[in-house]
Amino acid sequence: MVEFRLPMLPQPGEVVWSVKINGIDVKLNIESNAILLDVLRDQAGSLGTKRGCDMGTCGCCSVLVDGEPRLSCLTLAAELNGHEITTVEGLANGHHLHPIQKTFTEFGGSQCGFCTPGFLVVSSALLSENNDPTDEEIKTAIEGNLCRCTGFQQIVDSIRAASDIIKENNSIEDSTSAKSNPHPGFMEGG
Ligand code: FES
Ligand code: FES
Incomplete structure (x- = not known):
């Protein structure tokens, strides 16, 4: 009888993972093949990052990497x-709260x-990137995220309302800085 053995697969080694998470420097030992979602939830304590499908189709696990959305269930942490x-x-x-957090609660963007x-x-x-998106731009931005509860319109409304708050905040900041410098562009001693 011929003995059949599966080839031994190399075990993943550990790597030192040095990143900034939410503005804080974090250094952890992680397995070289660890998935970002697992590291965030199990080692970094980000239980807000949700595991939905675990295969890139629901968007629940989205995080930002250098400001860009990324599916953490499809991302190798080590990279x-x-x-x-x-x-x-x-x-x-x-x-x-971020304006989007406020408006999701006010406009029913969040249910379960x-x-x-x-x-x-x-x-x-x-x-x-865009504080005045059209509804089409909003729908394109969220097209990788699924929601079973809201029917999506409340989510679009929440994002639209958050954009209004951000624009209003920006105009208040602009008028405050204009009052503190009534001659913008005029440099003292210039
Ligand atoms: S958990 Fe569903 S896309 Fe990542
Ligand atoms: S609020 Fe329940 S899945 Fe979106």
């Missing part, structure tokens, strides 16, 4: 060494809430 990761826990500014972290993260990336 992000030296990069900056933002999870849903990093959207608020201290005790101040399981998909919400992914939508918040992806929407925040859209609004930081």
Whole structure:
């Protein structure tokens, strides 16, 4: 009788993973083949990053890598060494919620809430690039995220409302800086 043996697969080694998560320097030992979603949830404590399908189809696990949305269930953590990761826990500014967090609660963008972290993260990336998106641009930005509860219109409404808050905040900041410098462009001693 011929003995059949499966070839031994090499075991993954550990690597030192050095990243910034939500503005904080983090250094962890991770397996070289670890998936970002697992590292975030099991080692970095980001339980806000949700595991939905685990195969790239629902968007629940979305995070930002250097400001760009990324599916953490399809990302090798080790390849992000030296990069900056933002999870849903990093959207608020201290005790101040991000406008998108406020409007999701006010406009019904979040119901059971399981998909919400992914939508918040992806929407925040859209609004930081474009604070006046059209409905089509909003739908394109969230097309990789699934929600079973809301029917999506409340999510689009929430993002639209957040864009209005951001525009209003920007115009208040502009008028405040104009008052503190009534002659913008005029350099003292120039
Ligand atoms: S858990 Fe990553 S896309 Fe669904
Ligand atoms: S709010 Fe329940 S899946 Fe989106």
